[in-house]
Amino acid sequence: MLKDITIGQYFPGDTPIHRMDPRTKILNVIFYIIALFSCGGIVGYVLVLAYLIAAVRISRIKLKTILKGVKPLIIIIIFTALLNMFYTPGNELVHFWRLTITDAGLKNAVLMVARIIMLITGTFLLTYTTSPITLTDGLELLLNPLKKLHAPVHELAMMMSIALRFIPTLIEETDKIMSAQKARGADFETGNLIQKAKALIPILVPLFVSAFRRADELATAMECRCYTGGEGRTRLNPLHWQRLDTIGLICGIVLLTGVIVLRQFGL
């Protein structure tokens, strides 16, 4: 059960999108999101969708994988669609009981669903094509200017990468604790929500204790390997800005300007 949890799942590959610098990809996703939310009409959406489809094709990520990513959010999507459908004022199309579907509502619902799916797919494409460690590297470098304001940028990036490193370890540990508690008669499946939540306490307490112990040992091991913070660190795989990144960045900027210009014309 717990093995299915994947946060920031990465699919290795060797496409231009995979090779791109994480900074380019992060900036591109930001541009993409801004563009998506500044769409003024159908033409704008089509442009953003075309951009997304092109990116997905280049990255060679299978459509099935992408749809799988959308699946857990299906309830939110349906909920948003229904709300938009019934609660937007406009010309009445169908009326039954106390619910009315209007033309504007239908249009809103469709666009909202498209927007959410495109938003999720776009951001997932980033994590699908970028390994967690390069992603944190990219974030650290992008946020570097904030160091001048004494923001703990390196520390945050380090915490993120350690968290990612320990996700599988802690999942394994949770599985072990669950089996141990089940072997002693603990029941996690039956009962109402409150009983189920209470049943989690005997899992969470040992998990926290062990996580703290691990953290302590890891800190010692890091000190043993001369860790003294971000000052003066070098990298095994430093990030390189290539021509590909310049091209990628230009594409992102062109998309954003395109959408904003179209918006001026109400498209």
Next chain:
Amino acid sequence: MDHAIEVKDASFSYEQTEAEPVKVFEHLDLSIEQGHFVVILGHNGCGKSTLAKHFNAILLPSGGTLYVYGMDTKNDRDLIPIRRSVGMVFQNPDNQIVSNVVEEDVAFALENLGIPTEEIRERVDAALNAVGMLEFRRHAPHRLSGGQKQRVAIAGVLAMRPQCIVLDEPTAMLDPVGRKEVIEIIRELGEKFGVTVVLITHHMREAVNADRVIVMNGGEIIADDTPKRVFSQVELLRSVGLAVPETTELLYALNQEGWDLPLDALSVEDCAQAIYSAVCPA
């Protein structure tokens, strides 16, 4: 410099709130020579791990002094040079691997030390090669076996090119296969790289190939000699709850029955030979 580590009249006790401090060891003297393979043996709670943590200034003695390659561990300015010269490998491989890519983890110490990228690459590959993990360099550590993880941890320390490596029960959490792999690597460290190896363990078998065995009990050193001479003292080892290697055990049992066998035949071959020559005198 002859001594890698010199412990002079060192004491250590854990401070406790509202209770007497717990003394781990007192007035301990010990020196470890460069290039030796030293095994520190002892039962749980005998102070061997606490002592090991003093060897690279993770802990500081509450009394006395410790010199690591001539540097006083109390001196803050020498902290990085000390940790660079004495690498440390711990019991649980999961809790000492920092990164989720093998090669990035091995590079961690070098990145911290600000070594140029090309040299990091070269040293990481050399270290991974030395522990036979080069082909796994792009793997995720959590997909590796315990023995492989521990080998990655050793590579991470080896990449620093320390003069001395301290291993604190590196095999305690491993299965027999993993244990064998790791012990094999540890034995090679001294031979191939000329580093001083300090192995802390409670497995007698792992001490057989050492240059020197130190037995600790209750914070004191109760034996300090070659493996052969230490293991011959069967009664002493038993009195502190340590089991002697199976070969010594057998020879000792035979001697109890009236035979006169040498107790220092540690390898299976030597042991068989000793029994053979006793049974069929030429």
